[in-house]
Amino acid sequence: MLQIESRQFVQEHGLFACIQCGKCTGGCPMAVKTKLNPRDLIYRLLVAGNGYDIEGREELWDCTTCATCYSRCPKLVNPMEAVIALRSAFVEKGRVHPNVKTALESTFRYGNPLSMPREDRGAWVGDLQLKSFGEGTEYLYFVGCTPSYDPQAQKVARALVRLLDSAGVEFGILGDRESCCGSETRRLGELGLFEMMVEENQDLFSSMGISKIFTTSPHCFNAFKNDYPKNGRQVQHYTQLLADLVETGALHFMGEYNKVVTYHDPCYLGKHNGIFDEPRSVLKSIPGLELIEMDRSREKSLCCEGGGGRMWLEGTNPGTRLAQSRVKEALDTGAEILATACPFCLLTLEEAVKYLNVEDRLNVMDIAEIAVQAL
Amino acid sequence: MAFTPRIGVYICHCGINIAATVDVAQVTEFAARLPEVTVARDYTYMCSEPGQALIKNDIAELSLNRIVVASCSPLMHEPTFRATVAEAGLNPYCFEMANIREQCSWVHPGGTSTTRKAMQLVASAVAKARRLQPLEVRQVPVTPAALVIGAGVAGMQAALDIAEAGFQVVLVEQAPHLGGHASKLYRTFPTLESAVDLVNHLVDRVLSHPGITVKTDSEVKEVGGYVGNFRVRVLTGSQEIEVQVGAVVVATGFEIFDAHRKPEFGYGVYPQVITTLDFERLVGNQIQIDGREPEKVVFIQCVGSRDQSLGNPYCSRVCCMVTAKQAQLVRERLPNAQIQIFYMDVRAYGKGFESFYDRTREQGVIYRRGNPSEIIRRGNRVVVRAEDTLLGELIEVVADLVVLAVGMVPRADSETTAALLKLARSSDGFFLEAHPKLRPVDTAMAGVFLAGCCQGPKDIAESIAQARAAATAAMIPLMQGQVQVEAATSFIDEDLCAGCGQCAQVCPFSALSMHPVRAVMSVNPVLCQGCGACAVTCPSGAINVHHFTFDQFILQIEALSNMSTHPLPVSEVETMTVMEHP
Numbered sequence: 001m002l003q004i005e006s007r008q009f010v011q012e013h014g015l016f017a018c019i020q021c022g023k024c025t026g027g028c029p030m031a032v033k034t035k036l037n038p039r040d041l042i043y044r045l046l047v048a049g050n051g052y053d054i055e056g057r058e059e060l061w062d063c064t065t066c067a068t069c070y071s072r073c074p075k076l077v078n079p080m081e082a083v084i085a086l087r088s089a090f091v092e093k094g095r096v097h098p099n100v101k102t103a104l105e106s107t108f109r110y111g112n113p114l115s116m117p118r119e120d121r122g123a124w125v126g127d128l129q130l131k132s133f134g135e136g137t138e139y140l141y142f143v144g145c146t147p148s149y150d151p152q153a154q155k156v157a158r159a160l161v162r163l164l165d166s167a168g169v170e171f172g173i174l175g176d177r178e179s180c181c182g183s184e185t186r187r188l189g190e191l192g193l194f195e196m197m198v199e200e201n202q203d204l205f206s207s208m209g210i211s212k213i214f215t216t217s218p219h220c221f222n223a224f225k226n227d228y229p230k231n232g233r234q235v236q237h238y239t240q241l242l243a244d245l246v247e248t249g250a251l252h253f254m255g256e257y258n259k260v261v262t263y264h265d266p267c268y269l270g271k272h273n274g275i276f277d278e279p280r281s282v283l284k285s286i287p288g289l290e291l292i293e294m295d296r297s298r299e300k301s302l303c304c305e306g307g308g309g310r311m312w313l314e315g316t317n318p319g320t321r322l323a324q325s326r327v328k329e330a331l332d333t334g335a336e337i338l339a340t341a342c343p344f345c346l347l348t349l350e351e352a353v354k355y356l357n358v359e360d361r362l363n364v365m366d367i368a369e370i371a372v373q374a375l
Numbered sequence: 376m377a378f379t380p381r382i383g384v385y386i387c388h389c390g391i392n393i394a395a396t397v398d399v400a401q402v403t404e405f406a407a408r409l410p411e412v413t414v415a416r417d418y419t420y421m422c423s424e425p426g427q428a429l430i431k432n433d434i435a436e437l438s439l440n441r442i443v444v445a446s447c448s449p450l451m452h453e454p455t456f457r458a459t460v461a462e463a464g465l466n467p468y469c470f471e472m473a474n475i476r477e478q479c480s481w482v483h484p485g486g487t488s489t490t491r492k493a494m495q496l497v498a499s500a501v502a503k504a505r506r507l508q509p510l511e512v513r514q515v516p517v518t519p520a521a522l523v524i525g526a527g528v529a530g531m532q533a534a535l536d537i538a539e540a541g542f543q544v545v546l547v548e549q550a551p552h553l554g555g556h557a558s559k560l561y562r563t564f565p566t567l568e569s570a571v572d573l574v575n576h577l578v579d580r581v582l583s584h585p586g587i588t589v590k591t592d593s594e595v596k597e598v599g600g601y602v603g604n605f606r607v608r609v610l611t612g613s614q615e616i617e618v619q620v621g622a623v624v625v626a627t628g629f630e631i632f633d634a635h636r637k638p639e640f641g642y643g644v645y646p647q648v649i650t651t652l653d654f655e656r657l658v659g660n661q662i663q664i665d666g667r668e669p670e671k672v673v674f675i676q677c678v679g680s681r682d683q684s685l686g687n688p689y690c691s692r693v694c695c696m697v698t699a700k701q702a703q704l705v706r707e708r709l710p711n712a713q714i715q716i717f718y719m720d721v722r723a724y725g726k727g728f729e730s731f732y733d734r735t736r737e738q739g740v741i742y743r744r745g746n747p748s749e750i751i752r753r754g755n756r757v758v759v760r761a762e763d764t765l766l767g768e769l770i771e772v773v774a775d776l777v778v779l780a781v782g783m784v785p786r787a788d789s790e791t792t793a794a795l796l797k798l799a800r801s802s803d804g805f806f807l808e809a810h811p812k813l814r815p816v817d818t819a820m821a822g823v824f825l826a827g828c829c830q831g832p833k834d835i836a837e838s839i840a841q842a843r844a845a846a847t848a849a850m851i852p853l854m855q856g857q858v859q860v861e862a863a864t865s866f867i868d869e870d871l872c873a874g875c876g877q878c879a880q881v882c883p884f885s886a887l888s889m890h891p892v893r894a895v896m897s898v899n900p901v902l903c904q905g906c907g908a909c910a911v912t913c914p915s916g917a918i919n920v921h922h923f924t925f926d927q928f929i930l931q932i933e934a935l936s937n938m939s940t941h942p943l944p945v946s947e948v949e950t951m952t953v954m955e956h957p
Contacts, residue, residue, distance in 0.1 A: 019681075021719045022762035027639070027748030031762070031769050040767055072639060072748060074682040295752045299638040 004089055006045045006052035013082045017075040018042045024069035024079045029303045033317045035059040038069050038079035045082075060086050061097065062315045064322075065187050065308030067271040071299070084308075087189030096188075099312040104190050107197070111179030112145040113312070122175035124154040128161050133172030133208060139241075140210045141171045142224070144217040145180050146343040152350065153343040157216055159372035160238055166375055167251035169241070171214075177204065181215075183223035183268075188309035198228055205233065214241045216368075218268035218275075218342045219307065225273065237269055239341050239367060243278035246285045253374040256288035261370065262335035263291065264326060264349065265301035266342035279341050279367055286374045294329045302326050306344030323352035331362055338364045380505045381413040383439040384497065385430060386475075387421035387446035393476050396485035397493045402445070402475075405494045409501045413437050422452050427459045434463040441504040445473035445497045466509030468862060468922055473500035495935050502934035503927045510862035510921050515901055517603035517621040517856055521849050522547065524595055524792075527555020528835055529827025529842040530626030531577045536846035537624075538586030542853050545618045546581065547609055548591045553578045555628055556828075557835055561655045564700040564834075565731035573835070590616075598623070598795050599885055601902065602822025603858035622822045622849035625806065626842065627792055629783040629828040632679030632687065639749040640678070640779060647757045647774065648750060650678075650781045651697050658704050662776070665755075669775035672705050673759050674698045674716040675747050680782030680832075681719070689803050691782030691832040695722045698780045699735040706738045714740045715772060717747050717761055725834065745770075750777060783832040796823050797883070805831045816845040822858075824848050863922035864903035865910055869895045871917035878909035878918060 010016060024038040025031045031038070036059040045052055054060065063083045070078040090096055096104075103113035110118045124147070133140045141164075147157040164171060182197035205213075214236045215221040221237040245251035261283060269275045276298045283291050296302050305315070305322040327349060330338040338353075340346055349364040384406040388394035399417045406415035414437055418426050421444055433439050442465065444456050449472045457467035475493040483489040519542050523534040526548035534546045552558075554577075560570035581587055593611035600606045603621050634642035634650050642648050647664050649657065662668060676698055680691040695718070702714050721742065723732040736742065747761035759772045785804035786792070793800055797820050799807040806829050809817035816824050826845040827838040852858050865886075872895040879887040879896065886902035887909060889895075896917075898909075910918040910925075919925055 019719060020764055021746035022744075022764040023746040023748050025748075025762035025764075025769065026745060026760055028769075037762070037767065039762060039764060068748070072684070074677070074684060074746070076683045300641075300749055300751070 001053055002055045002089060002093065002095070004045070004052045004054055004086065005050060006048040007050040009052070009082075009085070010042075010045050013085065014077060015042050015045060015082065018046070018077050019075055021074065023072050023074065024077075027068045027072055029066060029068065029305070029322055030059075030062045030064060030315070033320050034062040034315065036062045038083070042077070042079060042082065054086055054089060057086075058316050060090075061309075061313055062317075063308050064267070064303045064305050064310050066267040066303035068267075068303070071271050084187055084189055087187075088191050089189075091189040091191075097313060100188055100309065103309070103312045104185060104188065104193060107180050107182070107185050108193055112149065113180060113184060114145055114149050116145075116149045119176050121148045121178055122173065124148055124157055125161075125173075125175075126158070128158060129165075130161060131172040133174055133210065137170050137172035139169060139171035139212045139214055140205070140208075141173050142181070142213050142215045142220055143173060143178060144215060144220045144343065146347070147216040148178070150343065150347065152347060153216075153366075156343065156346065156366040156368050159366070159368040160216065162372050162375065163242065163251065163368060164245075167245045169245070169250075174204075179204075181220040181223040183219040183227065184309050184311070186223070186227060187307070194227075202228065202231065205231075212236075214238050216343060218266045218273070219344065222268045222272050237273075237275060237278075237341070239269070239279040239282055240275065242282045242367075242371065246282055253286050253371070255374040257286050257370060257374040258288035259337050260290045260292060260335045261337040261339050262294050262330050262333045263297070263367075264294070264304070264330070264338060264340040264345060265298055266340060266345045267301070267303050267307055269341060270298060270301055279339075282367055282371060283339060286371060288374070289370070292333050292335055294333055296329060302329065304340075304345045304348040306342075306348040311344055311347075321348075321352060321355075323348040324356060327352040327356055327358065327362065327364075331358060336361070336363065337370065338362055339367055339370055340364065341367045380411045380441045381437065381439050382409075382411050382441045382443060382501060382504050383430065383433050383437065384409070384412055384415040384443045384445065384501060385421050385426075386415070386417040386497070387426070387444065388417060388419045389446060389476055389480075390419065393446070393480040393493075396480040396483060396489050397475060398490040401490055402493050402497060406443075406445075406497050406501065409498060411505055412501060413439060421446050422455055427455075430456070430459055431463040434460065434465060440465065440469060441507055442470045443473060443497070443500045443504050444470070445475045445493065445500065447476040448474050448478075467512065468510040469504075469507050471500045471504045471507060473497050498934040498937075499931040502930040506924075506927050506930060508921070512862050513860050513900075514857040515603060515860055517852050517858055518605075518619045519853050519856070520544065520618075520620045521622045521624060521853065522595075522605065522607055522618060522620040523624045523626060525549075525555070525626035525628055525827070525829070526553040526581070526589070526591070527626060527628045527827060527838070528557045528574065528577060529628070529838040529845075530555070530624070531581045532839050532842035533624045533626055533826050533846040533849070534587050535577070535580055535584065536843055537850060537853075538584050540846075540850055540854075542586065542850065544587045545607075545609070545620065546587055546589050547593045547595055547611075548589070549594055551592050553581060553589065553591065556631075559652065559655060561658050562700060562704065564696040565725075565727040567700065567703070595792075595795060599902075601860070601884070601904070602820075603852050604901070605822065621853050622824065623796065624824050624826050624842075624845050624849050625792070625796060625798070625818075625829055626826040626845075627786060627789075627829040629805075629832065630786050632691075632781040632784050634678060634779050634781050636685055637678060637779075640675070640747075640777075641750050641752075641757070642779060645750065645752060645757050645777075648777045648779065650779050651694065651701060652781065654701050654778050658701070658708070662705060662708050664776050667775070668709055669712060671713045671756075671772075671774045672702075672709075672715070672776045672778070673772055673774040674702060674714075674778045674780060675759070676716065676718045676780045677746065678779040678781050679784070687782065687784060687803070689832065690722065692722070693832060693834045694780035694782055696725070696728055696731065696834070698778070699723075699732055699740075701778060702735050702740040703738060706740065716740060716742050717745055717759070718742055719744070719746050725836070743770075743772075783828055786829070789829075792829075796820060798823065801831075803831070805829065816841060816848050822849075822852060860901055861903065861905050863905040863920060864900045865898050865905065865907070865918050865920045867896055867898060868917045868919070869893065871915045872896050872913075873915055873917075875914065877912050877914065881908045881912045883908065
C-alpha cells in the first residue's frame, strides 16, 4: 500500500480542470509502449475519493517528462508534474529503483548523479585555455554533469569553448566548484534534495556575482530558467547564444561543412521552452550545410527517452526504444548527420545508431561539434 | 426670500440586508438632527409602493424640497427615486442617494462602527442635498436613421428589419460584396439547405430595398455624437462621407480560427489536412485530395475551441453540427468511405440538432471519443494519433482526408472597432453585451447594439434572431423621435477660463470647443455625458459638472471627515474589518 491523499492531490495539481479528452495520452510517447496513461491516471485520482494506492504502478517511472502532455492540454492541466509528484511519494518512502538511489546519493555526495569524483569535474578542459569565472568574465559557462564527465559529451563542451573563443565571448567556468543543477533530481521526485541544491547553487552564483549563464544542456537551462526561484539572472542555452553571435556577425564560419543534416529537437529546449528556431538558424548559417526536416519536428519532435531520470532507468518496456524509432526517422530523410543540442539526446541517439548498426549511414552530432568544424 | 432647504431623509432596512448589521433606528435619529433636515424616517423597503408613497406624502405635507434616500447603490434605484420625487412635483435632480448597503451593511460585520459609518454616509449625502440645484431635463430630436456595420447574415437581417419599419439604413461592409462567412458555405445544418440560396435571398432583398444604402468596400472611420444623433465618418473606396444616424447596429462578425496555430496537426504541411471551411469549398466541386477520392475520412472537433492554451476557452457552438453535416455530405458523395469523427463532447443543443446527429450516426459515421494529439505522415496518407478514451487505448487512424473543425475567434480588428464605438469586450475578446441575460443585444453605449458573431459564436439561425432583436432595440429611440440628454453636464466659469484647450483634449465626446468670439472654452451640453474628465484637467478650476460640483464634493468630504460631530474611537476604527461578500 502506498496511499496518496488524492482529494488534496487533485486540488493541488488542478486536476479538476481535466475533461478527459485524452489529448495527453494520445501524444504520450510512452503510452505507445507501456501502461503509462496520463488521462486514465488523472481519472483514477479524481474518482478515488480520499485515498489512491499507487503501489505497483511502475509505469510512473516510465515518464520521460517530455512535456508533450501538458504542452497540448486544452485545459492547462499538467499531467507531467502530477507524475513527478507521485514519484516523490515513492521517494519519501525510500522505495526507488537501486539505480535511482545511486544517482541521488551520488548527487548528494559528489554534486553529480554519475558517481564521479567532484575534483575531476574540470578535467575535460585538458589543454584548452579556459578562465575560471571571475574578473573580466561576462558569462558563466555552466557545463553540466554529463558534458563534464562523459567522454562523448565532453567533446561538445570542448567544441563550444573553441566556438565562443573565436567569437570573442568573455566567459569562465566554475571547475570543481560546479555542482549539478538538480534537474533530474527534481524529476525523479527527490524534491527535498532538489531544494537543497537550488539553495547551494543560488548562494554560489550570488556570492560570485554571476548575472549571465549559458549551459550545454537544455535540462540545466530549463532548471535555472523555470525551476529555480526568479532571480534576475539571464539564462540561455548555448544555441541561443550562438544564434545571437551569428546574427551580430561575431561568429562566422570560414570553412564549409558539406553534409546533409537533420535536426532532432530536444524536449527541454523545444516543447518545454519553445526554442525551435535558434538551433536551426545556427545550422543554416554554416556554409555548405543542407538542413532537412524529419516529419516529426519542432512541437512534434519524438522524445529520445533520456529525460525525467530515464538515463538511469530502463523503464518497463526496454525492448523498444524511442531513440531507435527516432534514428529510423532520421534515416528516412536521407540525412548523413543527425544533429541535436542536448547531451542526453546525443548519448541515447548514438547508442541507437550503434544498436541498429547504421554507423556507416548516420552520425549523431551536437550542433557545437558540427559548427566547430566549419570555423 | 433666500432659499431654505427642507430635507427629508429616508433610511431603508432593505428587509434585513441593511437592518441586520446597521441600527437603522439610530441612523434615523441621527439624521433627524442634521441641519436643515425636516424629517427622517426608516422603512422596510423604501423602493416599494408604500415606501415611495411615504416620500411623496411628506413632500406634499411637509413642503420638502430636497430628498435623501439611504439604501442601496444608485445603480440599482436612483432612477426609481428620481421618478418618485418627480411625480411629487420636485425636480429629479433634487434627490440624493446614500449607499449604505453595498458600501456599508454588506461589507462590514455589524455593530457600533458599522452603524457609525452608515451615519457618516447619510451625513455626507445630506450635506450635498443642501446644495443640490434643479437641472433642466432636456429632450432632443432623433435622426430617424440607423447605421449597420457589417453585411453578413446578421447585418443584412438587421438592416432589412429597420428599413422595413420605415427608417433609412446605411449598411457598411468592408468586403466588396455582401454575405459574409455564410456565403462561403455549401449547405446549412440541420436542414441541408443550400447556403448560397439562403444568403442570396437576403442579398437580393437588401440590394433592392429603397430604404437601405449599401456601402461595400467601406469602413467606419469615426463615430461621434450620442444616442439619437450619431455622426459617422465612412471611408468608401477612396472617398470619405459623413452619415447622421440615431442608432448603430454592430454586426462585424468573426474570423475563422487559424489552424496553423495547432502545429501538431500539420495544417499547411500535409495536403490531406484541411479545415471545415476548406471542405465547404471542396464539396462544392468534388471531394478529392491530390486528384483522388478519399477512402478514409477523419473529422476532428474543437480545433481552436475550448482550448485555454490558445486563449480560446469557449465553445464555438457550430462545429459539432458543421462536422455532422459534412460527414453526411461525405457519405452522400462517397458511399463506401470510412468516416470517423473524433469528439470530446457532442453538443447538439439546438432545435432539430439531436435528430441530425442521430441521422449522421445511422449513416454509418463512427464517433470516437478522444481529442487527437497529433497527425503524422505515413506514405501518401496521414495517421491521426489519439487515445480512444472509451477504449482506454492509444489508436492510430490512417486517413486520406482529415477535416479540422475550426472554431470562431474575434476579428483581428476588434480592438479598433471597440475603440471606435467605445465598446467593451469580454475576456474571450468578443464584444460585451450590457447584461448576459436581461440586455443581450445592448452595449454599455446607449444607442449601440450588437448582432451576430461579433458578440460570440452563433449559428445562422441564432445570428438572425439576435439581428432581429438588435434591430428592434435600435428602433426604440428612432420611433420615440426624441431622446433625453444628460442634464449633469459640465459648465464653464468664463471668468476663470484661460482658453488653454486642455479640456478639449481629454474630452472623449468632443463636447468642448473654443468659443469663436469670447476666446474661452464652451461646452456642447448635448454632446457632454458628464464624465468630469474636463473638470479635473482644467488647470484654472474653471470647469464644474452640474450635480457634481466641487462645492458639493467638498461639503460631502467635510461631512465624512468631521470627527467632532461623528467621532470614531480608534479601537473601533481598527476593528472595522471588511468581510467577504456572502
